Amino acid sequence: MDGPADRPDVVVVGAGPAGLYLLHRLRRLGLTAVVLEAADDLGGTWYRNRYPGARCDVESLQYSYSFSADLEREWDWSERFAGQPEILRYLRQVADRFDLRRDIRLGTRVVAAHYDEAVRVWRVRTSHGTTVSARYCVLATGCLSVPRWPRIPGLDGFRGPVHHTAEWPPDGVEVAGRRIGVIGTGSSAVQAVPVLAEQAGRLSVFQRTPAYSVPAHNRPLSAAERHRFTARHDEFRRQQRLSSSGMVTGYPPATRSALDVDPDERAGTFEQRWRSGSLMALMTAYTDLMTDRPANDTVAGFVRSKIHRTVRDPGVARLLCPDYPFGTRRICLDTGYYTAFNRPNVQLVDVRADPLVRATAHGLRTANREYRLDVIVVATGFDAMTGALASIDLRGRGGRSLRDEWAAGPRTYLGLAMAGFPNLFTVTGPGSPSVLSNMLVSIEQHVEWIADCLDALRRRGLTTIEATRPAVDDWVGQVDAVARGTLYPTVDSWYRGANVPGRPRVFMPYLGGVGGYRKMCDEIAAAGYRGFALSA
Ligand code: NA7
Numbered sequence: 001m002d003g004p005a006d007r008p009d010v011v012v013v014g015a016g017p018a019g020l021y022l023l024h025r026l027r028r029l030g031l032t033a034v035v036l037e038a039a040d041d042l043g044g045t046w047y048r049n050r051y052p053g054a055r056c057d058v059e060s061l062q063y064s065y066s067f068s069a070d071l072e073r074e075w076d077w078s079e080r081f082a083g084q085p086e087i088l089r090y091l092r093q094v095a096d097r098f099d100l101r102r103d104i105r106l107g108t109r110v111v112a113a114h115y116d117e118a119v120r121v122w123r124v125r126t127s128h129g130t131t132v133s134a135r136y137c138v139l140a141t142g143c144l145s146v147p148r149w150p151r152i153p154g155l156d157g158f159r160g161p162v163h164h165t166a167e168w169p170p171d172g173v174e175v176a177g178r179r180i181g182v183i184g185t186g187s188s189a190v191q192a193v194p195v196l197a198e199q200a201g202r203l204s205v206f207q208r209t210p211a212y213s214v215p216a217h218n219r220p221l222s223a224a225e226r227h228r229f230t231a232r233h234d235e236f237r238r239q240q241r242l243s244s245s246g247m248v249t250g251y252p253p254a255t256r257s258a259l260d261v262d263p264d265e266r267a268g269t270f271e272q273r274w275r276s277g278s279l280m281a282l283m284t285a286y287t288d289l290m291t292d293r294p295a296n297d298t299v300a301g302f303v304r305s306k307i308h309r310t311v312r313d314p315g316v317a318r319l320l321c322p323d324y325p326f327g328t329r330r331i332c333l334d335t336g337y338y339t340a341f342n343r344p345n346v347q348l349v350d351v352r353a354d355p356l357v358r359a360t361a362h363g364l365r366t367a368n369r370e371y372r373l374d375v376i377v378v379a380t381g382f383d384a385m386t387g388a389l390a391s392i393d394l395r396g397r398g399g400r401s402l403r404d405e406w407a408a409g410p411r412t413y414l415g416l417a418m419a420g421f422p423n424l425f426t427v428t429g430p431g432s433p434s435v436l437s438n439m440l441v442s443i444e445q446h447v448e449w450i451a452d453c454l455d456a457l458r459r460r461g462l463t464t465i466e467a468t469r470p471a472v473d474d475w476v477g478q479v480d481a482v483a484r485g486t487l488y489p490t491v492d493s494w495y496r497g498a499n500v501p502g503r504p505r506v507f508m509p510y511l512g513g514v515g516g517y518r519k520m521c522d523e524i525a526a527a528g529y530r531g532f533a534l535s536a
Helices: 017-028 069-074 084-097 187-199 223-231 233-242 263-274 293-310 314-320 439-459 469-484 514-526
Strands: 010-013 033-036 110-116 121-126 131-134 136-139 162-164 179-183 202-207 213-215 332-334 346-350 356-359 363-366 370-372 375-378 393-395 424-426 464-467 532-535
Touching (some): 010 017, 010 121, 010 131, 017 084, 033 131, 069 084, 121 136, 179 187, 179 363, 187 202, 187 332, 187 375, 223 233, 233 439, 233 514, 263 293, 293 314, 439 514, 464 469
Parallel strands (some): 010 033, 010 136, 136 424, 162 375, 179 202, 202 346
Antiparallel strands (some): 110 121, 121 131, 356 363, 363 370, 464 532
8 A cells, every 4th residue: 555645744653642632733734644543543642541430540631632723712621630531522523623533543553663764754664564654753652551561470360350440441340349459559549449440349459569649639621610711721831831840730830949938837737738639839939848858758658648638548558658758759640549549448568578479360469469350450550751652663763773773761862753763753762851741731732742853844945854963962961860860760660760670770751841841843944954964
């Protein structure tokens, strides 16, 4: 197959929020694009993560596209934090409204992308054996799109259903009255546990590392809130883009160290922010919470005291209390997570003390006992940030493979481009704020930057852009240096690839802040794409 549709200007991999907007943006520039999507529907993360309780932990009004005033006027979010079904409906509506589906090929996994140097074209091979060739290739493959399964012997022999939260069946899973085991206690489990607890006959939560979770205080969005947002829309969106996280917290920037504040005043501040229902509110209360361990201990202690006050069994409360610095692993936002452990049908299993050794036909066996189960829910996360890129046989100049180039960790310029891989871009790639920001804000920024770049090349009669090695080396150094100034690298987390055996420990997101990062990207473009080699 090699018709005109197989020779677009741009081939985009992934039809999640990034791929959808990119397609729209490219079309507006008069460029042709084809989007290849492995799943059998669009929506990316919001299509795949259908587990009970799946919900965004950034507020709906902030986690939504800002590029179209009409779209914003036409769509009303029902809740402060939208659930997965509503976000998926939103993305489908976006696709329909902008007539995107006709350029999206669903059920089409990209298995390889090779740069043909002789003709300067990317040849992108799909699981159907077809090839799409394009001058430019954009990987909008998502940061958390490759589920990671635990190595538990015997899982195949379990008699009941076993489902990963990120591969939940579209028709749901029968859980009412059943004995359910949940493996893992990251964001997905923290959202699923309270919902499953209400339906299950018995729920056993197998925890290795406890998470810090703050209450979402989710509620229906009122007309007054919507009105307030619309009234100051432009200013609000501007603040988002210039903020450090892509989120407007409503709090002024911190000016004081947590240690310079009277303990009662500090407790009052933490209490107020705990009640605000925001991922960022506690972390940003003082200047040094994420850079100084004694300062962080103040907020970590505050959250642990909340856990102890919520969970009635002191032993269970103790187990649920993390011992690492607050915020250094992804904070969760929950609705009734800790209180779920007060239910008589919920038990916490500490698999750090009593490790999971195998699955049997009837359940899960730890070193000390067997837990009989009807359903196993695997909430063990993702091969984060680089997993989707590494799953494609990507080859640049001279046939060099990305997997080899990144053997010691991802190396990008701005999380957007790589040396040796001309005309290839990543949306929210490693080395950009990505997962440590409001993804929709970061996605819009990257999509617009990439589209503007392709437009600039066309206007100047150029056909090739490639990050230079010195620019990549320098950027990798900057990402590392910023991370080293914080507490993040002191802890094992998926931000560092620590959840995947054998993966080098490299801190992958850029921690320098969304606003400053955007400014830097804009300056680089304005300077004629400094750090990139351009040619005709
Ligand atoms: P996460 O945050 O990576 O959580 C995975 C959880 O699974 C975590 O608690 C892990 O504990 C646990 N895990 C992993 N392997 C095992 C085994 N073998 N045994 C027991 N427990 C295990 O993934 P989520 O899906 O919850 O969230 C991902 C992101 O999606 C989230 O942060 C949001 O950004 C959206 P461990 O840490 O390995 O001890």
